[in-house]
Amino acid sequence: MPRTLDSKTIEEYLQVLDQSEDDMDSSGGEEADEEIYYENNRQLLADLVNEVDAEHVDFFCGRNDLNKFLGILIYSSIVKNPNFRLYWSDQYGYEPIKSTMTQKHFEKICYVLHFNDNTTHLPQDHPNHDRLHKIRHVIDELNTRYATVPLEQRLSLDEQMCATKMSHYMKQYLPNKPHKWGFKLFLICSIYGFVHKFEVYSGSEKYLHINGELDLGPTGNTVVRLARIVPKRANHIIYFDNFYTSVPLVTYLAKEGIYCLGSIQSNRIPNNKLPDKKTLMKKTVPRGH
Structure with a gap:
């Protein structure tokens, strides 16, 4: 059943967005986790107001949830499984991941995960259109950290x-x-x-x-x-x-x-006078010529 929209629920989301926006301003907007947290909850609020897919917007993605989510991704890059759901299976599960977050909650975060503001995504016919707009902040942040x-x-x-x-x-x-x-x-x-x-x-x-x-x-x-x-x-x-x-x-x-x-x-090579590859491959040409 679709979730009933009420002013209290919207107010809760707005308080989260105001707080996370203040945190980004105080850090100069350079903390990637703060920006991801802000964009996630802004998108959740937009979906909630429009009553879109209420099954996936009926929860908050808090800072602790986001840190756990990123930690699971790091673990999964080291401990490999052919299918991501196997990390929660009884036979092949990986305990550090299983004990950190349930599979259902992890998949909900995957479903709503946002890294950038969709409203600033320029159309395809715009000269400054960026095909990687949705993950541009992540790419820039990684390159900034790597360059240190x-x-x-x-x-x-x-x-x-x-x-x-x-x-x-x-x-x-x-x-x-x-x-x-x-x-x-x-x-x-x-x-x-x-x-x-x-x-x-x-x-x-x-x-x-x-x-x-x-x-x-x-x-x-x-x-x-x-x-x-x-x-x-x-x-x-x-x-x-x-x-x-x-x-x-x-x-x-x-x-x-x-x-x-x-x-x-x-x-x-301009004005190349070297023999072509076919000539060089002939056995009559001395090795190393």
């Missing part, structure tokens, strides 16, 4: 798959990856695999160039954006493969005081 870790001298830049079985228009297929289907991430990492910055591939969207950055094409621009966190003229070296390497990119990074090393496709 000091950089190693040697860095690697490559793409990685965030595996998923869900249906989504941004889902990619990369046959040479261990996980072939998922969301494609571009990331810059240390030699130990720690991610210092990442981007989620969202298709042919326009990105702003800052501080006189050149337009080096989609792949070159990706390197330039990720390399913004690398200090200039500090002997840092970025390694990448032939998907990214080009003469204009290497030249630009050199002028910026950032070393790089990568293999390159022969068709990206």
